[in-house]
Amino acid sequence: MSRRLRGLRRASQLVFFAAFVALFGLAATVAPTSVPPDLFLRSDPLIALSGMVSLRRLLLPLLWFALPVVALSLALGRAYCGWVCPMGTALDLGERLLHLRGRRPSQAPPWRRVKFYLLLALLVTILLPAARRSADELSLSQTVGLSAVYLLDPIALLTRTFTLVLLPAVQWVLGFTSDQLTAFSYSDLLDRHLWLARVVNPVQGAVGYVAGPTYFRLGLFSFAFFLGIIALGSIARRFWCRNLCPLGALLGFLGKASPVRLAVSEKCTRCLRCVNECKTGAITEDPHRYRGTECIACFTCVAICPEKAISLTVRRADADRDDALQLDRRRVLQAAGLGVAALVLPKVDWTGRFDERKVTKFASDKLIRPPGALPEEPFVTACVRCGECMKICPTNALQPALGEGGLQALGTPIVVPRIGPCAQACNLCGQVCPTRAIEPFTIEEKDHLYLGTAMVDRSLCIAWAADKQCLICDEACSYRAISQKTTEGVGRPVIDEHVCVGCGLCERACPIQPQAAIHVYASGDKRHLSRVEQAAWRQQAQQEPAGESPYPQQAGREGPG
Amino acid sequence: MTHDEMTRREFFQRAAAAGLAAYGLSQVVGGDEIAEAAAGGPIIVVASKRDPAGLARAAVDALGGMKKFVKPGGVVLVKPNMTWARRPEQAANTNPQVVAEIVRLCKAAGAREVKVMDHPLDSPETTVMKMSGIAAAAEAAGARVISASSMAMYQNARLPRAKVLKSAAVLRDLQRADVFINVPIAKVHNSTTVTLACKNLMGVVWDRGAWHQSGLDQCIADFAAQYRPQLTILDAVRVLLTNGPKGPGRTEDRGLIVAGTDPLAVDAYGATLLGYKPQQIGHLRLAAASGVGEIRLDRVAIKHV
Numbered sequence: 001m002s003r004r005l006r007g008l009r010r011a012s013q014l015v016f017f018a019a020f021v022a023l024f025g026l027a028a029t030v031a032p033t034s035v036p037p038d039l040f041l042r043s044d045p046l047i048a049l050s051g052m053v054s055l056r057r058l059l060l061p062l063l064w065f066a067l068p069v070v071a072l073s074l075a076l077g078r079a080y081c082g083w084v085c086p087m088g089t090a091l092d093l094g095e096r097l098l099h100l101r102g103r104r105p106s107q108a109p110p111w112r113r114v115k116f117y118l119l120l121a122l123l124v125t126i127l128l129p130a131a132r133r134s135a136d137e138l139s140l141s142q143t144v145g146l147s148a149v150y151l152l153d154p155i156a157l158l159t160r161t162f163t164l165v166l167l168p169a170v171q172w173v174l175g176f177t178s179d180q181l182t183a184f185s186y187s188d189l190l191d192r193h194l195w196l197a198r199v200v201n202p203v204q205g206a207v208g209y210v211a212g213p214t215y216f217r218l219g220l221f222s223f224a225f226f227l228g229i230i231a232l233g234s235i236a237r238r239f240w241c242r243n244l245c246p247l248g249a250l251l252g253f254l255g256k257a258s259p260v261r262l263a264v265s266e267k268c269t270r271c272l273r274c275v276n277e278c279k280t281g282a283i284t285e286d287p288h289r290y291r292g293t294e295c296i297a298c299f300t301c302v303a304i305c306p307e308k309a310i311s312l313t314v315r316r317a318d319a320d321r322d323d324a325l326q327l328d329r330r331r332v333l334q335a336a337g338l339g340v341a342a343l344v345l346p347k348v349d350w351t352g353r354f355d356e357r358k359v360t361k362f363a364s365d366k367l368i369r370p371p372g373a374l375p376e377e378p379f380v381t382a383c384v385r386c387g388e389c390m391k392i393c394p395t396n397a398l399q400p401a402l403g404e405g406g407l408q409a410l411g412t413p414i415v416v417p418r419i420g421p422c423a424q425a426c427n428l429c430g431q432v433c434p435t436r437a438i439e440p441f442t443i444e445e446k447d448h449l450y451l452g453t454a455m456v457d458r459s460l461c462i463a464w465a466a467d468k469q470c471l472i473c474d475e476a477c478s479y480r481a482i483s484q485k486t487t488e489g490v491g492r493p494v495i496d497e498h499v500c501v502g503c504g505l506c507e508r509a510c511p512i513q514p515q516a517a518i519h520v521y522a523s524g525d526k527r528h529l530s531r532v533e534q535a536a537w538r539q540q541a542q543q544e545p546a547g548e549s550p551y552p553q554q555a556g557r558e559g560p561g
Numbered sequence: 562m563t564h565d566e567m568t569r570r571e572f573f574q575r576a577a578a579a580g581l582a583a584y585g586l587s588q589v590v591g592g593d594e595i596a597e598a599a600a601g602g603p604i605i606v607v608a609s610k611r612d613p614a615g616l617a618r619a620a621v622d623a624l625g626g627m628k629k630f631v632k633p634g635g636v637v638l639v640k641p642n643m644t645w646a647r648r649p650e651q652a653a654n655t656n657p658q659v660v661a662e663i664v665r666l667c668k669a670a671g672a673r674e675v676k677v678m679d680h681p682l683d684s685p686e687t688t689v690m691k692m693s694g695i696a697a698a699a700e701a702a703g704a705r706v707i708s709a710s711s712m713a714m715y716q717n718a719r720l721p722r723a724k725v726l727k728s729a730a731v732l733r734d735l736q737r738a739d740v741f742i743n744v745p746i747a748k749v750h751n752s753t754t755v756t757l758a759c760k761n762l763m764g765v766v767w768d769r770g771a772w773h774q775s776g777l778d779q780c781i782a783d784f785a786a787q788y789r790p791q792l793t794i795l796d797a798v799r800v801l802l803t804n805g806p807k808g809p810g811r812t813e814d815r816g817l818i819v820a821g822t823d824p825l826a827v828d829a830y831g832a833t834l835l836g837y838k839p840q841q842i843g844h845l846r847l848a849a850a851s852g853v854g855e856i857r858l859d860r861v862a863i864k865h866v
Contacts, residue, residue, distance in 0.1 A: 178713075179711055179712075180713075182713040182714055183713045186737065194673075205707075212685075394685040394687070394688070395685050420684065423646065423683070423684060423685060424646060425646050462774055468773060468777075469773065469777045469778065470752065470773040470777070471751050472752075472770065472773060475682070475751055475752065475806055475807060477807070478683075478807070480804055491751065511770030511771065511774060
């Protein structure tokens with residue numbers, strides 16, 4: 001019976017992986033869903049633990065989903081890693097595709113304890129007090145300090161890789177297909193054969209509808225990083241799960257007392273096939289000795305043993321047969337030190353300094369945050385770089401930050417207007433942010449949520465510098481922030497800083513290539529002010545506000561499109 | 562008195578008189594003869610006192626009916642103004658009922674396919690199509706509504722009649738359509754003073770941004786000289802009078818539709834609806850100089866229905 005379990009385990013892996021892909025697709029659309037699209041993130045005990053430790057309170061929406069995984073681990077050890085984890089499945093598939101077999105166990109580096117030290121270091125980073133906007137607004141930043149955990153948590157890592165690499169690739173293929181079909185739809189063939197048009201046009205329409213130009217900076221980097229993790233399989237299979245994964249360490253730790261253990265009977269001939277084939281090095285060079293914190297219950301050894309000598313059974317821990325986890329005290333202290341360093345080191349960077357308004361003093365003027373974003377310091381702490389906002393942004397405006405906000409802000413969302421503007425009729429990023437680093441906001445509020453201010457470069461602007469009839473920026477402006485100043489018979493754009501919210505539509509529309517003659521600068525960022533104060537700033541506008549608000553309140557996840 | 566000195570009131574008096582005269586004539590002779598009757602000038606129809614769909618229907622009927630333009634089995638391209646993420650009541654895009662009615666008329670006349678296309682400036686395009694109300698209304702009427710936001714939909718075309726704009730990437734659907742119907746909305750415009758039929762044609766061009774660098778008014782005139790819609794139907798049901806072309810701004814309900822086969826005659830009348838003389842509008846003046854059509858309204862037969 002238990003030999004069949006290997007097949008069952010493979011089926012389980014494929015089912016959960018398919019579910020992960022399906023939920024990912026769901027999260028990239030604006031359709032309302034009954035299943036939380038971030039189900040895998042929520043059921044990750046490491047994320048739940050770090051969220052609750054840093055906040056010092058229960059987070060039930062996370063806990064309800066994470067508890068079953070904890071229970072599973074208490075009962076069966078790291079069965080999650082073998083049967084459920086989409087990262088584990090991705091590694092299994094990747095190793096199979098690339099024919100990575102790993103070195104012989106005797107030559108593989110004995111680094112299995114590293115993941116426990118890494119886990120410890122990550123847990124230290126969440127022990128520090130939560131950064132908050134002010135004492136009154138504690139509730140505004142719900143979850144903080146997760147960023148270091150998110151760096152290495154496998155579910156977050158895989159989600160991020162899907163967002164930054166897979167989604168743009170799929171979108172490119174769809175867009176290319178749509179364009180080819182479009183070009184084909186103009187061929188004479190379709191005029192002669194109307195039935196062909198009746199097939200091609202709807203297909204093109206459907207493909208074109210789901211295809212959107214999606215492009216993310218850091219995509220290549222994320223791809224290389226992920227490929228590197230798979231390539232480590234040439235040193236040892238599931239190198240990541242064996243040696244690095246902090247979630248695997250946590251689940252292994254939880255499963256220390258699991259009653260289900262490997263048992264090798266007297267029939268064993270010491271052929272060592274199990275030792276060589278074990279995905280995670282859970283069987284020592286003596287096949288009768290077993291490492292419970294490493295076993296992912298994959299049933300490979302059970303299935304391949306020529307003598308049918310191996311089984312997973314309920315038995316007591318036994319000093320003769322079980323290799324207990326032993327951590328080095330000196331390494332533990334070093335890991336704790338590493339955690340403290342991970343907290344402090346980004347602050348050494350100049351861009352890690354905040355002024356009294358909690359705005360980074362030395363950040364790039366391109367550090368343009370989405371509307372509703374917390375002030376910079378709480379924002380970079382609260383943002384978990386999951387990429388949900390970037391995935392949902394309908395104009396592709398939200399991009400992972402590179403160096404704009406310093407090391408500490410790497411991968412956090414910024415608006416890059418030349419790629420896409422912040423559309424007036426949209427508030428999706430505030431709706432999907434799981435940690436409220438981007439607080440929910442209404443579309444009515446968008447006329448006083450200041451991301452930055454646009455400024456005209458008069459030496460590039462063809463209206464100012466070349467007396468041309470243009471004003472596309474004024475035409476495109478959703479908020480009527482641009483007016484024209486007519487001198488010598490030519491209308492030239494002038495910007496009202498009280499009205500301009502820095503949405504970047506002007507920069508996007510400016511016909512000057514490649515560098516626009518109108519730019520949004522982060523200097524107009526007013527996140528340090530409350531929304532009431534920002535509304536008061538809006539009231540100082542020269543021109544009266546438009547009065548009638550063109551947009552109704554949007555409910556749920558209903559958005560543009 | 563030259564045209565430049567004509568006041569608005571005088572113009573309205575003249576227009577009304579011309580309209581009355583045309584109306585009187587139309588009772589005597591058929592619609593087609595009016596054009597000749599008005600000293601060889603073009604004829605435009607101004608429809609009023611109906612709901613938006615009724616206005617469109619009445620205007621087209623007065624021009625001889627859609628069957629005169631659309632032959633059975635033909636492919637029709639309808640070009641509304643569908644460029645902004647604004648709602649119909651804000652009068653930044655063409656009235657969806659008007660677009661839908663034109664689609665229905667084309668279908669009834671036997672059109673094989675009616676495409677409603679524009680190249681939106683706002684993004685995302687899906688929001689524009691949805692908020693404008695045009696996608697839902699025109700699709701219900703049987704059209705394919707397409708946002709022309711892919712470069713694959715355009716093809717370079719030479720414009721031999723142009724003074725400045727010698728070539729442009731023009732919507733392939735326009736180059737291949739049997740009938741082209743331009744359905745602009747009347748708005749003021751920050752850069753070109755007004756946006757009517759000629760300006761609306763910028764939405765069938767991919768590389769329109771460059772027009773601003775090479776002289777916007779002349780490029781609009783050049784394009785109008787090359788691509789002349791068979792039918793121009795100007796939506797003046799509600800006009801945008803400030804902060805055009807995107808608004809939001811002050812709107813006014815006029816309840817009118819102006820239609821004709823001469824786009825400049827329609828635009829000339831449209832300009833007056835927004836408080837301008839046709840000769841004050843740069844691109845209309847330049848287009849008239851290129852022989853696109855007639856902007857002297859006293860030479861246009863105006864038929865009120």
